[in-house]
Amino acid sequence: MLPDTFFMKTILITGGAGFIGSHLAEAILKVGGRVIVFDNFDYSRFIGPNDYNEFIRSQCSAQSYQCHCIKGDINDKSMIQEAISTWQPDIIVHLAAIADSVFALQFPEMCQQVNVCGVKNVLDACKQCSTLEKFVFVSSSYVYGDFLYDPVDELHPLRPQHIYGITKREGERLTEEFCERYGVAYTIVRPTAVYGFGSRENRVCSKMINDALTDRRIILYNGGNDRLDFTHIDDLINACMTLLTRDSVENEIVNISRGCVRYISELAEIVRMRIPDTHIVHATGDFKRPKRGELDISKMQRLLHFTPRIDLEEGIEMLINEIEHMRGTNDSLVTTMYRG
Ligand SMILES: NC(=O)c1ccc[n+]([C@@H]2O[C@H](COP(=O)([O-])OP(=O)(O)OC[C@H]3O[C@@H](n4cnc5c(N)ncnc54)[C@H](O)[C@@H]3O)[C@@H](O)[C@H]2O)c1
Numbered sequence: 432m433l434p435d436t437f438f439m440k441t442i443l444i445t446g447g448a449g450f451i452g453s454h455l456a457e458a459i460l461k462v463g464g465r466v467i468v469f470d471n472f473d474y475s476r477f478i479g480p481n482d483y484n485e486f487i488r489s490q491c492s493a494q495s496y497q498c499h500c501i502k503g504d505i506n507d508k509s510m511i512q513e514a515i516s517t518w519q520p521d522i523i524v525h526l527a528a529i530a531d532s533v534f535a536l537q538f539p540e541m542c543q544q545v546n547v548c549g550v551k552n553v554l555d556a557c558k559q560c561s562t563l564e565k566f567v568f569v570s571s572s573y574v575y576g577d578f579l580y581d582p583v584d585e586l587h588p589l590r591p592q593h594i595y596g597i598t599k600r601e602g603e604r605l606t607e608e609f610c611e612r613y614g615v616a617y618t619i620v621r622p623t624a625v626y627g628f629g630s631r632e633n634r635v636c637s638k639m640i641n642d643a644l645t646d647r648r649i650i651l652y653n654g655g656n657d658r659l660d661f662t663h664i665d666d667l668i669n670a671c672m673t674l675l676t677r678d679s680v681e682n683e684i685v686n687i688s689r690g691c692v693r694y695i696s697e698l699a700e701i702v703r704m705r706i707p708d709t710h711i712v713h714a715t716g717d718f719k720r721p722k723r724g725e726l727d728i729s730k731m732q733r734l735l736h737f738t739p740r741i742d743l744e745e746g747i748e749m750l751i752n753e754i755e756h757m758r759g760t761n762d763s764l765v766t767t768m769y770r771g
Contacts, residue, residue, distance in 0.1 A: 443520035446527030505549035516559035546598035572623035627664025652716030655696025663746035666739035692725035
């Protein structure tokens, strides 16, 4: 049950046209909240604001639609300042980032620019905002580096070795420093391995499903021995919605995940079982990711009174159905969500 005051809130989402951001915007709009999306659309599910608005409106048609979409870059100080000072949000959820670890390694300077300098620009712009009650920084489990134990709680040492993890940790530090200095409540969330409809095609779940549907073939790297705490987008969004409305999560760092680790080989098997005649082809991958595993979600459960409920089998079934449905329709609006 959401507090009545929530419906009066203006929530600005940077990166609101991305995978997680667009699901979050949709969830807030569906309960009658007001959303301002700020995104440069460079890595978005959508081509631009018109495309975005059209999609979101179709999803929220029965509700009063209160969404304003700004095409802007967080690297452009004046643009983010203008957006924040014009709209005076009550809550900012910062999602805009180079969110792809392989891409981040290829373009480390860009990653540093967006994931660190961009965060600083957004925080600096918050000084123009007299209404701001809460700043939510969406970080990542990459900040832990190699998991030294399993499940990893929020007190696990922070030793990111990968540029993506290093920049996300820096974003956390900037958030803590700024919010403590200016008395703004903050929450830092650390999700991991989020999957679902609208995710980039190169993420492991979407890639395996698309490869299986297209070529009846899944490439499994390094025996599929890596373990991930796969988290369905609906679970993440439900956790975030609870977090946005609770004071008890102020000035906290919280893991958000399914809290259940699975091998990538299990994922391949789930996809293969569902899409007949799919072959698993073994290969050796040379991209080294940190050794990850399960996140300890007891803090999230205690603070949010929320427990994720979507197992990998159910989540993959949902995703295959959604991708099959998308492939079966000629709706150009939907297909743009999968552009590279
Ligand atoms: N997807 C996951 O598994 C996962 C896991 C942990 C953390 N995260 C974090 O969640 C956030 C969102 O991830 P996602 O999977 O939705 O990624 P995404 O790439 O789908 O969304 C990111 C959005 O940010 C926008 N963006 C990028 N640079 C920008 C800039 N300079 N100015 C304005 N907008 C910009 C992109 O256009 C895109 O729409 C990221 O901060 C990511 O680090 C994601």
